[in-house]
Amino acid sequence: MAARPRPGSDAGIPSAASGAGELFQYLRDGKPRTKAELAELSSLARSTITLRIDALLASGLLAPYGEAASTGGRPPQRFALNGAGHVVLGIDLGASHAAVAAVDLAGKVLEETSVASDIADGPSVVLDRVTDLAHELLQRIGLADDQVVGIGIGVPGPVEHSTGRPANPPIMPGWHEFDIPAHLSRTFPVPVLVDNDVNVMALGEHVTSWSGVDHLLYVKVATGIGAGIITNRRLTRGALGTAGDLGHVRVVDADDSVVCRCGNVGCLEALAAGPAVAARLRAAGLDIDSPQDVVDSVLRGDVAALQAVREAGRSIGSVLATCVSLLNPSVIVIGGSLSLAGEYLIAGVREVVYQRSLPLATSRLRIVAATTGDRAGILGAAALVLDEVLSPEAVDALVDRQRQPARASG
Amino acid sequence: MAARPRPGSDAGIPSAASGAGELFQYLRDGKPRTKAELAELSSLARSTITLRIDALLASGLLAPYGEAASTGGRPPQRFALNGAGHVVLGIDLGASHAAVAAVDLAGKVLEETSVASDIADGPSVVLDRVTDLAHELLQRIGLADDQVVGIGIGVPGPVEHSTGRPANPPIMPGWHEFDIPAHLSRTFPVPVLVDNDVNVMALGEHVTSWSGVDHLLYVKVATGIGAGIITNRRLTRGALGTAGDLGHVRVVDADDSVVCRCGNVGCLEALAAGPAVAARLRAAGLDIDSPQDVVDSVLRGDVAALQAVREAGRSIGSVLATCVSLLNPSVIVIGGSLSLAGEYLIAGVREVVYQRSLPLATSRLRIVAATTGDRAGILGAAALVLDEVLSPEAVDALVDRQRQPARASG
Structure with missing residues (x-):
C-alpha cells in the first residue's frame, strides 16, 4: 500500500475546497455537467459540490457552460473544463523527426507541426x-509561453522516467543521462515528463481509441x-x-542459425523486425534496401x-501468445513502420495467438x-x-495557490 | 483515467475530517507517530492533522500510544492504529484443506487454524x-462476531473477482457461479472479497516478505x-x-510428443507441473505415485x-524469461508443492532466465x-x-458514520 502524499493548505484551517481536484476528475473529459449530475456521479453533498466548483472556477480550470434543459423555473447552470487559456506541449522525437503539438486540457490538439530532425x-x-517549434505553434494560436502548463516528451530510447534522463540509448549519441526536463524548463518552467517512444505511443493509442x-x-x-503495457489503466x-x-x-x-546483435540466437527482433525481414527478402534476390521497401513491396x-x-507476424504472435496468457489484455494494438504493410502482419500475429x-483468454481479445x-x-x-x-493532487495545489494570492513563495 | 467516486458526508457542510482516510494510510503499518511526524510525512497543516486525528480517534481506528522522546516540556503524544477491537478473517480453501485466520488491522495473525476439508x-x-471454524477462533481470542470487519478468501479455481463467484472451476464441483460473499454475509455482514489461490498467495508473499x-x-x-502478478504494487x-x-x-x-490435457502440445503444465514430473519418473521405473513422492525422492x-x-525448472524458466522481458519484475517468488523440493527447481529456473x-532486465532480479x-x-x-x-474511501465513510450517530440508515 503506497501512502499518497499530497500538498496541503497551510493556511491554518483545513481547506473547504480540499477535494476539488478529485471532483475535477469527473470533468476532465470536457463534457459540461450540472451540480446535480456531479452530485450523482460523486456521491458528494450538494453544498460540498458548490464549494469545490467555486474553487475550481476561481482557479480558471473550470468555466460556466450554457444552460441545461430544465423542467421549469430557472434552468440549472452547467460547468465544463476550461480548455482555453492553458495548454500542454506533446513532443515526439524520433530517429529522424521531431513533432510538437499544442494540446488543450481536454486532450484536443489545437495545432501541430513536424520537421526532419536528426x-x-x-x-x-x-x-x-x-x-x-513550440514558440511558432503558440504564436500561431495566439498563446503566450506562460500559458503552457506542462510538457510531455517521447524519445527513441530507454529513459529513467523518474528523472527524465535517457539511459544508454543506443541510437541517441550524446543523450546518455542528459537532463531533458532541466533543459526545457529554462524556457518553460513547468513539469516536464519524459518516456520512451513505445510507452508514449501506447498511451496515445489508449487515450485516442481505447479509453474504456x-x-x-x-x-x-x-x-x-x-x-x-497498460494494466489497470496505467502504464507499467x-x-x-x-x-x-x-x-x-x-x-x-x-531458426537457430540466425544470430541476433545481442549475441543470442532465436531472438524475436532478429526474425521479425523490419531489417530482418528486409535482409531475408534481399537474400532471396529481391531489390530491397530498407524496411520501407518491404512495406512498398507488400x-x-x-x-x-x-x-x-x-x-x-507469426513469430511476433508466438511471443504475444505468452503475453496474452500472462496479462490477459482485451486489446493488442500493432503499430510501427512495418505495420503499414497492412493486414498481412496482423494476420500472422492473430494466427498464432489464437492457436x-x-x-x-482470447474470447474477447481484439x-x-x-x-x-x-x-x-x-x-x-x-x-x-x-x-x-x-x-x-496537482489541481488541489493549484486551487490552494489561487486562494492565497498574497503569500509569497513558500 | 478512472475518476474515483467516494462516499461523502451529506451533513450539509463539508466534513472537516474528510481526508482522514488518506492520513490514516500513513498509520497502517501499526507504527506509532506524533502529529509532527505525520505533518512531515503528509505535508498537511498541523491544524488539519489535529482535526483528522480527532476524527480517527472517535472512529476507534486510532488510539493514543505512549509518549515520544522530547527535548523538554510536555512530551508529544503519539498515535497508532488501534489493532484491538477489529479483525478481518483470512480464509484459504484448497482442494483438501480449509484454513482460517483472525488477523488484526495491522496484518498481524492473532489466531489461526486449519482442517482437512474436501x-x-x-x-x-x-x-x-x-x-x-471462524466462530471457534473468535471465541478463543475473546472477540464477538461484530468485531469482524471484513473477510478475504482464496479458492482453488478461477473467480470473477468483482462478484466473488467462481467461474467454471475445474476442481470445485458445485461452486460454479455460487455467490460466496452472499453466503458468508449471512453470518458476517461485512465486505467479502474472493480471489483465486494464486493471486491470494502472491499478495501473501508480497505483504509478508516484499512489501517494499x-x-x-x-x-x-x-x-x-x-x-x-503484482505491478505498481497492485494485483493485475x-x-x-x-x-x-x-x-x-x-x-x-x-518435446512435441507430450500432449497436454488442453489438447495442445508443448504446454508448460504438461512438462513441468507436479503430475508431469511424477509421470516421467514413473516411466523411468521409479516408484512414484504423486508429486509428494517426487519431493520426497528429491x-x-x-x-x-x-x-x-x-x-x-528449466522449462518454467524458459517461460519466465519472456515474462521478465515483458514485466521487468524485481522479484520472482517460486511457491507451490513442487517448490518444497528445495533449490533444484529454482536452480533450473535461474539457469534459463539468466541465459x-x-x-x-536481470541486473537486480532475484x-x-x-x-x-x-x-x-x-x-x-x-x-x-x-x-x-x-x-x-472506506475509512472516510466510517468516520462520517461515527460523526452522525443520530442518523438512521440512508
Missing part, C-alpha cells in the same frame, strides 16, 4: 529546435520490436523501466514480401492495427503530462 | 465449516502452474481475470528425481523460494480485504 544532432541542438479499456498491449514493429514500466522489451525474447521453434502485392511479413492461447499512425507520439506525450498536471 | 463437498458445506517491492511475480508450481487480474495463467504457454524446444537425494525437477534475458509456505493463503486473503476496508 536525433544524433545531440540534446542541446534538438531540444532548442523543439523549443523554437483497462488492459492494453501496444506493440511497435519497426527497426526494433517493443511493447507498451517495471522495476528498472525495461518492461515491454520484447526484442530479445526467444521465439518458439526459431503494398504492390509482391508474394515473397507478403509471405515474409506474414511469417514475421496458442486458452479459449477464455488484435488490431494502430489508428493514430505517426500522431501516436504527440498524443501520448500530451496524455502523459495531462495525467500529471490534472491529477487530484 | 472442496468437492460443495459450497454450502465447506463455507458453513469455515464459519464454524513494486513489481513481483509469484509462481505456484503444483498440480498446475500459475502466476500471481487482466480483462477477464485470467492473467497469470501460464500452464498452457508453449515451451521453447519442447529430499532423499535420488539423482533421477533431482534431474527431473531441475529440468522442470535468456537482457542484462539490464529469483527466490516462497517463505510463507502454507500460510501464504491466509496472509494474502487477509491482505486482500484489509486493502479494501482500510482504503481512504
Whole structure:
C-alpha cells in the first residue's frame, strides 16, 4: 500500500475546497455537467459540490457552460473544463523527426507541426529546435509561453522516467543521462515528463481509441520490436523501466542459425523486425534496401514480401501468445513502420495467438492495427503530462495557490 | 483515467475530517507517530492533522500510544492504529484443506487454524465449516462476531473477482457461479472479497516478505502452474481475470510428443507441473505415485528425481524469461508443492532466465523460494480485504458514520 502524499493548505484551517481536484476528475473529459449530475456521479453533498466548483472556477480550470434543459423555473447552470487559456506541449522525437503539438486540457490538439530532425544532432541542438517549434505553434494560436502548463516528451530510447534522463540509448549519441526536463524548463518552467517512444505511443493509442479499456498491449514493429503495457489503466514500466522489451525474447521453434546483435540466437527482433525481414527478402534476390521497401513491396502485392511479413507476424504472435496468457489484455494494438504493410502482419500475429492461447483468454481479445499512425507520439506525450498536471493532487495545489494570492513563495 | 467516486458526508457542510482516510494510510503499518511526524510525512497543516486525528480517534481506528522522546516540556503524544477491537478473517480453501485466520488491522495473525476439508463437498458445506471454524477462533481470542470487519478468501479455481463467484472451476464441483460473499454475509455482514489461490498467495508473499517491492511475480508450481502478478504494487487480474495463467504457454524446444490435457502440445503444465514430473519418473521405473513422492525422492537425494525437477525448472524458466522481458519484475517468488523440493527447481529456473534475458532486465532480479509456505493463503486473503476496508474511501465513510450517530440508515 503506497501512502499518497499530497500538498496541503497551510493556511491554518483545513481547506473547504480540499477535494476539488478529485471532483475535477469527473470533468476532465470536457463534457459540461450540472451540480446535480456531479452530485450523482460523486456521491458528494450538494453544498460540498458548490464549494469545490467555486474553487475550481476561481482557479480558471473550470468555466460556466450554457444552460441545461430544465423542467421549469430557472434552468440549472452547467460547468465544463476550461480548455482555453492553458495548454500542454506533446513532443515526439524520433530517429529522424521531431513533432510538437499544442494540446488543450481536454486532450484536443489545437495545432501541430513536424520537421526532419536528426536525433544524433545531440540534446542541446534538438531540444532548442523543439523549443523554437513550440514558440511558432503558440504564436500561431495566439498563446503566450506562460500559458503552457506542462510538457510531455517521447524519445527513441530507454529513459529513467523518474528523472527524465535517457539511459544508454543506443541510437541517441550524446543523450546518455542528459537532463531533458532541466533543459526545457529554462524556457518553460513547468513539469516536464519524459518516456520512451513505445510507452508514449501506447498511451496515445489508449487515450485516442481505447479509453474504456483497462488492459492494453501496444506493440511497435519497426527497426526494433517493443511493447507498451497498460494494466489497470496505467502504464507499467517495471522495476528498472525495461518492461515491454520484447526484442530479445526467444521465439518458439526459431531458426537457430540466425544470430541476433545481442549475441543470442532465436531472438524475436532478429526474425521479425523490419531489417530482418528486409535482409531475408534481399537474400532471396529481391531489390530491397530498407524496411520501407518491404512495406512498398507488400503494398504492390509482391508474394515473397507478403509471405515474409506474414511469417514475421507469426513469430511476433508466438511471443504475444505468452503475453496474452500472462496479462490477459482485451486489446493488442500493432503499430510501427512495418505495420503499414497492412493486414498481412496482423494476420500472422492473430494466427498464432489464437492457436496458442486458452479459449477464455482470447474470447474477447481484439488484435488490431494502430489508428493514430505517426500522431501516436504527440498524443501520448500530451496524455502523459495531462495525467500529471490534472491529477487530484496537482489541481488541489493549484486551487490552494489561487486562494492565497498574497503569500509569497513558500 | 478512472475518476474515483467516494462516499461523502451529506451533513450539509463539508466534513472537516474528510481526508482522514488518506492520513490514516500513513498509520497502517501499526507504527506509532506524533502529529509532527505525520505533518512531515503528509505535508498537511498541523491544524488539519489535529482535526483528522480527532476524527480517527472517535472512529476507534486510532488510539493514543505512549509518549515520544522530547527535548523538554510536555512530551508529544503519539498515535497508532488501534489493532484491538477489529479483525478481518483470512480464509484459504484448497482442494483438501480449509484454513482460517483472525488477523488484526495491522496484518498481524492473532489466531489461526486449519482442517482437512474436501472442496468437492460443495459450497454450502465447506463455507458453513469455515464459519464454524471462524466462530471457534473468535471465541478463543475473546472477540464477538461484530468485531469482524471484513473477510478475504482464496479458492482453488478461477473467480470473477468483482462478484466473488467462481467461474467454471475445474476442481470445485458445485461452486460454479455460487455467490460466496452472499453466503458468508449471512453470518458476517461485512465486505467479502474472493480471489483465486494464486493471486491470494502472491499478495501473501508480497505483504509478508516484499512489501517494499513494486513489481513481483509469484509462481505456484503444483498440480498446475500459475502466476500471481503484482505491478505498481497492485494485483493485475487482466480483462477477464485470467492473467497469470501460464500452464498452457508453449515451451521453447519442447518435446512435441507430450500432449497436454488442453489438447495442445508443448504446454508448460504438461512438462513441468507436479503430475508431469511424477509421470516421467514413473516411466523411468521409479516408484512414484504423486508429486509428494517426487519431493520426497528429491529430499532423499535420488539423482533421477533431482534431474527431473531441475529440468522442470528449466522449462518454467524458459517461460519466465519472456515474462521478465515483458514485466521487468524485481522479484520472482517460486511457491507451490513442487517448490518444497528445495533449490533444484529454482536452480533450473535461474539457469534459463539468466541465459535468456537482457542484462539490464536481470541486473537486480532475484529469483527466490516462497517463505510463507502454507500460510501464504491466509496472509494474502487477509491482505486482500484489509486493502479494501482500510482504503481512504472506506475509512472516510466510517468516520462520517461515527460523526452522525443520530442518523438512521440512508
